[in-house]
Amino acid sequence: MGFTENDERRALRSAVADLGRRYGYAYFIEQARSGGRLTELWREAGKLGFLGVNLPERYGGGGAGLYELSVVLEELAAAGCGLLMMVVSPAICGTIIARFGTQAQQEQWLPRLASGSAIMAFGITEPDAGSNSHRLKTVARREGDEWVLSGRKIYISGVDEADAVMIVGRTADARTGRLRPALFVVPTDAPGFTFQPIEMELVTPERQFLLFLDDVRLPAGALIGEPDAALMQLFAGLNPERIMASAMAVGIGRYALDKAVSYVRERTVWDVPVGAHQGIAHPLAQIKIELELAKLMMQKAATLQDSGDGKAAGEAANMAKYAAAEASVRAVDQAVQSLGGNGLTKEYGVASLLAVARTTRIAPVSREMILNFVAQNSLGLPKSY
Numbered sequence: 001m002g003f004t005e006n007d008e009r010r011a012l013r014s015a016v017a018d019l020g021r022r023y024g025y026a027y028f029i030e031q032a033r034s035g036g037r038l039t040e041l042w043r044e045a046g047k048l049g050f051l052g053v054n055l056p057e058r059y060g061g062g063g064a065g066l067y068e069l070s071v072v073l074e075e076l077a078a079a080g081c082g083l084l085m086m087v088v089s090p091a092i093c094g095t096i097i098a099r100f101g102t103q104a105q106q107e108q109w110l111p112r113l114a115s116g117s118a119i120m121a122f123g124i125t126e127p128d129a130g131s132n133s134h135r136l137k138t139v140a141r142r143e144g145d146e147w148v149l150s151g152r153k154i155y156i157s158g159v160d161e162a163d164a165v166m167i168v169g170r171t172a173d174a175r176t177g178r179l180r181p182a183l184f185v186v187p188t189d190a191p192g193f194t195f196q197p198i199e200m201e202l203v204t205p206e207r208q209f210l211l212f213l214d215d216v217r218l219p220a221g222a223l224i225g226e227p228d229a230a231l232m233q234l235f236a237g238l239n240p241e242r243i244m245a246s247a248m249a250v251g252i253g254r255y256a257l258d259k260a261v262s263y264v265r266e267r268t269v270w271d272v273p274v275g276a277h278q279g280i281a282h283p284l285a286q287i288k289i290e291l292e293l294a295k296l297m298m299q300k301a302a303t304l305q306d307s308g309d310g311k312a313a314g315e316a317a318n319m320a321k322y323a324a325a326e327a328s329v330r331a332v333d334q335a336v337q338s339l340g341g342n343g344l345t346k347e348y349g350v351a352s353l354l355a356v357a358r359t360t361r362i363a364p365v366s367r368e369m370i371l372n373f374v375a376q377n378s379l380g381l382p383k384s385y
C-alpha cells in the first residue's frame with residue numbers, strides 16, 4: 001500500500017466532492033428540519049455509480065472495494081451532506097448479500113442496492129439487549145415453507161425510506177433446540193411488520209424507529225444464505241459498518257474544521273484575526289492531526305478488508321471508528337468555540353452537528369465496546385463482562 005492515492009481514487013474523491021458541494025449542509029439541514037429526506041442527493045449519487053462502488057460489477061456495482069465506498073461517504077460528509085444510509089445499505093447489507101446471499105437474493109437485491117433504487121436498513125439492536133447481542137430475543141420459527149418472525153428492534157435508521165430491513169434474529173436448532181443467529185430480509189410492507197419513529201434530539205434527515213415484528217410470515221428464501229453461516233455473515237458486516245462509520249465521522253470533522261478555519265482567518269476583534277491567537281490555532285491544529293490519524297487508520301482498515309484479511313481489518317476498523325468518533329466530537333466542539341456566539345446560530349450551522357458527531361461515539365458500536373474489544377483482543381486482557 002502506498003500513501004498516495006492512485007489517479008482513480010483521486011478522481012473519485014474529487015467527483016464526489018463536486019457533487020457534495022452542489023448540495024452541501026444547507027440542503028442537509030433544510031431536509032432535516034422540514035421532515036424531508038436526502039432523496040435527490042441519494043438518487044444522483046446512485047446514478048453516478050457512487051453508492052454501489054463496492055458491489056460486484058456483474059450486479060451493476062463498481063467492482064471496487066470498501067476503500068472506495070468510504071471515500072464517497074467521507075467526501076459527502078466533508079461537504080456537509082453525509083448519507084447515513086450508505087453505512088447500512090451498500091456497506092453492511094450489500095457486503096453480506098454479495099458474500100453469502102443465494103443467487104436469487106443477489107439477483108433480487110444487488111443491482112438495486114448498487115444503483116440506489118432500493119434501500120435496505122439493518123436491524124440488530126433490541127430494547128432489552130442493547131450492546132449485548134447474545135441477548136437478542138427476535139425469534140423465527142419454521143412453519144412449513146415459511147418463517148414466522150417475532151420480536152422488537154430499536155433505533156433502526158431509515159426504515160421509512162427502506163424497501164426492506166435485514167433483521168438479525170435467531171432460529172431454534174432442530175437438533176439441540178438451542179437458539180442460533182439468523183439473518184432475514186423483511187420487506188417493510190410485510191403484514192405484521194410495523195414501525196414507529198423515535199423522537200430524537202438529533203437533527204438529521206434519517207430517522208430512527210422502533211420495529212414491531214408480530215408473526216411476520218416470510219418465504220423460505222428470506223433467510224440469508226445457509227442457515228449455519230449466520231455468525232460469519234454478521235461478522236462480514238461488522239468491518240464495513242465500522243469503516244463507514246469512521247468515514248462519516250472523519251467527514252463531519254473535516255466539515256467542522258473547515259468552517260472554523262475559514263471563520264477564524266477573517267474574524268478580527270483585536271488587531272489580528274482570532275486565528276492568530278494560539279488559544280484558537282492550537283486546538284484546531286490538534287484536531288487536524290487527530291483527523292489525519294483517524295483517516296489513516298480507516299484507510300488501513302479498508303485496505304486490509306479489501307485484501308481479504310478480515311481479522312486484521314477488524315482490529316484496525318475498531319481503532320479507526322474509535323479515533324474518528326473522538327476526533328469528530330472534538331472538531332465540532334472546537335468549531336463551535338472558535339465561532340463564539342456565531343457557533344450557536346442557525347446561520348453558521350455548526351452547533352446542529354454536535355449531536356450528529358456525538359452519535360458516532362455511540363453507534364453503530366459504542367466507544368466502550370470498542371475499548372473492550374481492544375483490551376481483550378489487542379492486549380489479551382480478561383473479559384470484564
Ligand SMILES: Cc1cc2nc3c(=O)[nH]c(=O)nc-3n(C[C@H](O)[C@H](O)[C@H](O)COP(=O)(O)OP(=O)(O)OC[C@H]3O[C@@H](n4cnc5c(N)ncnc54)[C@H](O)[C@@H]3O)c2cc1C
Binds near residue numbers: 088
Ligand atoms: C442515531 C442512531 C442510529 C442507530 N441506527 C441503528 C441501526 O440502523 N440499526 C441498529 O441495529 N442499531 C442502530 N442504532 C443502535 C446503536 O447501535 C446502539 O445504540 C448502540 O449499539 C448502543 O446500544 P444501546 O443504545 O442499547 O446502549 P447500551 O448497550 O444500553 O449501553 C449504555 C452504555 O453502557 C455502555 N456499556 C454497555 N455494555 C458495556 C460493557 N460491557 N462495558 C462497558 N460499557 C458498556 C455503552 O457503551 C453505553 O455507553 C442506532 C443508534 C443511534 C443513536
